[in-house]
Amino acid sequence: MTKYINQILQGNTVEVLKQIPSDSVDLGVTSPPYNKGEKNKGWLVKNVKYNSVQDCVKEDVYQQNQIEVLNELYRIIKPGGSFFYNHKTRWDKGEMFHPIMWLTQTSWTVRQEIIWDRMIAANIRGWRFWQVDERIYWLYKPIDKNKIGKELQSKHSLLTSVWRFPPERNNPHPAPFPLELPTRIITSILNDEAGVVIDPYCGSGTTLVAAKLLQKDYIGIDISEDYISFAKERLQNCQSEKKKVEEELQKHFVEKTFKERKLNKENTGKFKNYKETSQFIHKKERSEALSLFDFAGL
Numbered sequence: 001m002t003k004y005i006n007q008i009l010q011g012n013t014v015e016v017l018k019q020i021p022s023d024s025v026d027l028g029v030t031s032p033p034y035n036k037g038e039k040n041k042g043w044l045v046k047n048v049k050y051n052s053v054q055d056c057v058k059e060d061v062y063q064q065n066q067i068e069v070l071n072e073l074y075r076i077i078k079p080g081g082s083f084f085y086n087h088k089t090r091w092d093k094g095e096m097f098h099p100i101m102w103l104t105q106t107s108w109t110v111r112q113e114i115i116w117d118r119m120i121a122a123n124i125r126g127w128r129f130w131q132v133d134e135r136i137y138w139l140y141k142p143i144d145k146n147k148i149g150k151e152l153q154s155k156h157s158l159l160t161s162v163w164r165f166p167p168e169r170n171n172p173h174p175a176p177f178p179l180e181l182p183t184r185i186i187t188s189i190l191n192d193e194a195g196v197v198i199d200p201y202c203g204s205g206t207t208l209v210a211a212k213l214l215q216k217d218y219i220g221i222d223i224s225e226d227y228i229s230f231a232k233e234r235l236q237n238c239q240s241e242k243k244k245v246e247e248e249l250q251k252h253f254v255e256k257t258f259k260e261r262k263l264n265k266e267n268t269g270k271f272k273n274y275k276e277t278s279q280f281i282h283k284k285e286r287s288e289a290l291s292l293f294d295f296a297g298l
């Protein structure tokens, strides 16, 4: 196993995963290719095409491949470990494809569906309302058939099931996620513990950078040599991205337990106590949230 630690492996994800020993990885985060049907460069959204593979196969072939990848990930993640899978709802000729369609065909327990509000996205046509959301599925590998697992630490308790991050802009990769996203996941699940974090479609290395800056080990996989060399360069210079990680960490510091907060009638997730406890929330989000509360007369 040690030969894979802090490495980026080049190849087809499902084949590379087969080489990794079972029950050896603590946590995973990824955004796979979405099978967006792009044969040619997007006519309105520029740079949407990956450089090594076409993101265009028959939908049933795509879903079967994702099931195989997810089951390999299930094998290599330790019991009690988690995998966070970013995807979105898609349509083809009016037919909707929802990620839950294939997630429920894998070995994973779906622990939560998180809405990622990206605030902006390319609005190509008007058949539907402007789709600015994506999903992040928290997938869990039970220990001894216990599907509930451990609670999150109290310090993460002001974070909700809606995550609001704009897309990453300063990255030459065609579809990176923002550094805050894997940072939130890694710090919420592993806290101060050591651990190995895998991203099986690591692209520009965003998950790996977050893992390194949070003092965790990582394993990355991607098919593209160019993206891998960019990710390696990024990892070498990752200290320059530390500020974003620190800003995210500021959102994780509620000290009292749920029980203590309930006894003191402090915030337990109810809106009416929100103003008193909003000092826990990052300044920018707080002012946005407070203006909404003022607007709603709360």
Ligand SMILES: C[S@@+](CC[C@H](N)C(=O)[O-])C[C@H]1O[C@@H](n2cnc3c(N)ncnc32)[C@H](O)[C@@H]1O
Pocket: 011, 012, 013, 014, 030, 031, 032, 033, 050, 051, 052, 053, 173, 175, 176, 177, 178, 200, 201, 202, 203, 204, 205, 206, 207, 221, 222, 223, 224, 227
């Ligand atoms: C959505 S991107 C991931 C971006 C990444 N989260 C980031 O922040 O840069 C998906 C990645 O999967 C890679 N990819 C596509 N098909 C693959 C396959 N069969 N095996 C391995 N990697 C693949 C692409 O090269 C691309 O970098």
